[in-house]
Amino acid sequence: MYAALALLGAAIGLAVTGAAVITAWRIQQKWKLQLKQDQKENAAVLSRSEMAAMLLMRWTAIDYAALLLFVLGSMLLAADMLAAWRDRGDYPFYHFGYLLEGIAFSFLGMLFMAVRLGIVLWLSRSARSFAPHDHDKPHHANPSEQRIQR
Numbered sequence: 001m002y003a004a005l006a007l008l009g010a011a012i013g014l015a016v017t018g019a020a021v022i023t024a025w026r027i028q029q030k031w032k033l034q035l036k037q038d039q040k041e042n043a044a045v046l047s048r049s050e051m052a053a054m055l056l057m058r059w060t061a062i063d064y065a066a067l068l069l070f071v072l073g074s075m076l077l078a079a080d081m082l083a084a085w086r087d088r089g090d091y092p093f094y095h096f097g098y099l100l101e102g103i104a105f106s107f108l109g110m111l112f113m114a115v116r117l118g119i120v121l122w123l124s125r126s127a128r129s130f131a132p133h134d135h136d137k138p139h140h141a142n143p144s145e146q147r148i149q150r
Contacts, residue, residue, distance in 0.1 A: 016069060019061035026060075027052050049123075056120050066113050073106045 031051040081099050084091045 012069070012072070016062075016065040019065040023060045023062045027055050030055060052123075057124060063113070063116070066109060070106055070109050070113070073102065073109070077102045077106065 034051060077099060080102075084095055084099065
């Protein structure tokens, strides 16, 4: 049973690590694709932070993985806490320390999700204030500003 749980935990850990790598890779690939397309069209190029802000406005694989980790971890911790509480004599004293450590890790995982939400909300507010990169296109300038400068 312990070997099966260890293999399941290793598989989940690899899946979460893979989700983080895939999310970073998708941001990089979409930025490179956008860079190539914009160079062909002589359009404004978004920076990596602007591209990441656009992509992270939606849930990504890493968000689903973190939510899955929190749900599975909380469920296993609750089951173990109930078993340890019911049969106090069967478990060593340090087992409760492990359970408290697991609860702390789950709390930190949800704290990181809340921090991610804060970053996404901050990026969504600051994404509206990004100025277009059209310094080399004077024909796009406001006509009233052109009259003033002459």
